[in-house]
Amino acid sequence: MPFHLPTLFITAISLNLMLGGLMLVIYEVRKTQKCFFTWGISCFIFGIAVGLAGMQTYFDQAWLTIFVADVLIILTPLLLLHGLRQFQMQRPVSFKLVALVLSYSALPLVLLYTAPIHAQTFTSVVCAAIYLYASIYILSIKQAPTLMRWMLFFLFLAHGALMLAQSGMLVQNLAAKSVVMLPPSFEWLLIGHLALTTATAALFPLLAFAMSEKRLLEVTNFDDLTHMLNDRAFLERTGLLLAKNRIQRRSFCVLVIDLDHFSSINQHYGDAAGDECLRQVADVIQGHLRENDVAARIGGEEFAVALADVDRNQAELISYRLCERIGKTTFNIAGETLKITASIGGIHSRSSRCELGDLLRAADEALYTAKSSGRNRFVLATQA
Numbered sequence: 001m002p003f004h005l006p007t008l009f010i011t012a013i014s015l016n017l018m019l020g021g022l023m024l025v026i027y028e029v030r031k032t033q034k035c036f037f038t039w040g041i042s043c044f045i046f047g048i049a050v051g052l053a054g055m056q057t058y059f060d061q062a063w064l065t066i067f068v069a070d071v072l073i074i075l076t077p078l079l080l081l082h083g084l085r086q087f088q089m090q091r092p093v094s095f096k097l098v099a100l101v102l103s104y105s106a107l108p109l110v111l112l113y114t115a116p117i118h119a120q121t122f123t124s125v126v127c128a129a130i131y132l133y134a135s136i137y138i139l140s141i142k143q144a145p146t147l148m149r150w151m152l153f154f155l156f157l158a159h160g161a162l163m164l165a166q167s168g169m170l171v172q173n174l175a176a177k178s179v180v181m182l183p184p185s186f187e188w189l190l191i192g193h194l195a196l197t198t199a200t201a202a203l204f205p206l207l208a209f210a211m212s213e214k215r216l217l218e219v220t221n222f223d224d225l226t227h228m229l230n231d232r233a234f235l236e237r238t239g240l241l242l243a244k245n246r247i248q249r250r251s252f253c254v255l256v257i258d259l260d261h262f263s264s265i266n267q268h269y270g271d272a273a274g275d276e277c278l279r280q281v282a283d284v285i286q287g288h289l290r291e292n293d294v295a296a297r298i299g300g301e302e303f304a305v306a307l308a309d310v311d312r313n314q315a316e317l318i319s320y321r322l323c324e325r326i327g328k329t330t331f332n333i334a335g336e337t338l339k340i341t342a343s344i345g346g347i348h349s350r351s352s353r354c355e356l357g358d359l360l361r362a363a364d365e366a367l368y369t370a371k372s373s374g375r376n377r378f379v380l381a382t383q384a
Ligand SMILES: Nc1nc2c(ncn2[C@@H]2O[C@H](COP(=O)(O)OP(=O)(O)OP(=O)(O)O)[C@@H](O)[C@H]2O)c(=O)[nH]1
Pocket: 225, 258, 259, 260, 261, 262, 263, 264, 266, 270, 271, 272, 273, 274, 275, 278, 299, 300, 301, 371, 375
């Protein structure tokens, strides 16, 4: 079915103006994310470029309807790529790459703009190269959710392939005076182009919101210093583990690990050294637990561990190993090696009715006993 070319142009312009407006609205509420401003401008520029290109048959000014239009068409994916770089780096990014590619592309267009199909072939090849590059670039944005990264990869790849197909078709019709004389299948390419632009533009805000959501969860659930769970997340996850244990009538153990005389590390080596020590202790703890166990930093130099489905012997063995491993680890801090010990208080419970608050209180009491009886040891209480 042949399409009416002016209708396609008008649809493309309106769609891009709408998408550009949407991006600017998002930028208005998320001023720190400059990428939305860049993507918005990219949509507007594409709308203007399509408008100029659409005037080819009505307005005999090739420098405007071909040269300027094609430069703007190349600028569109370049700005899209620039926005992705701003998004990835989360800081101002230099426009050097955009300026460089644009000037190298504008030079051949100065020679080609009197031959519309030749100019458009060149423009399509440059755009294809930028889209293909963007498809590889998006895979390097590791902080983006995997599914979204792959969706954008395929969209950019498809856009690059479409642009190559467009240039192939243009090469076969180099004798044509304008795109109006091209076969109807050319219009299908334009429709594909519109569909891909819309899908890509719709994914960008989702990408940014998914990232903010991820960051928010990190801030609320994880400790910045050690990247372990924080006390809030520990209570939440251990509560779930305990509920599961209740259903399966399995025994449960909570350990509270407190570093000994930690204030002296800060006093002798400084707070930064103390921080590094905490990070390394966190690694030691996490390296000794099973996949289903929950470990967290619940206070300054205090950690907690919830062990699901362990009998008393296993709980003792784990407590002993943790104490021994922390005590034996040599911490390399600011060129110096130092040692640190930990005291562990724990509660092993066989009751399916135990409450987390009670278990933590009992573990704290056991910790107090471990500290007052000399430190660098574990005390494990039992709740029937
Ligand atoms: N570097 C660093 N120090 C911290 C952090 N949070 C708490 N601390 C320090 O941890 C120390 C805890 O001191 P205390 O509660 O007296 O305990 P302690 O010196 O380990 O002695 P005992 O627990 O009785 O063996 C204090 O000096 C805090 O400043 C942190 O995030 N980084």
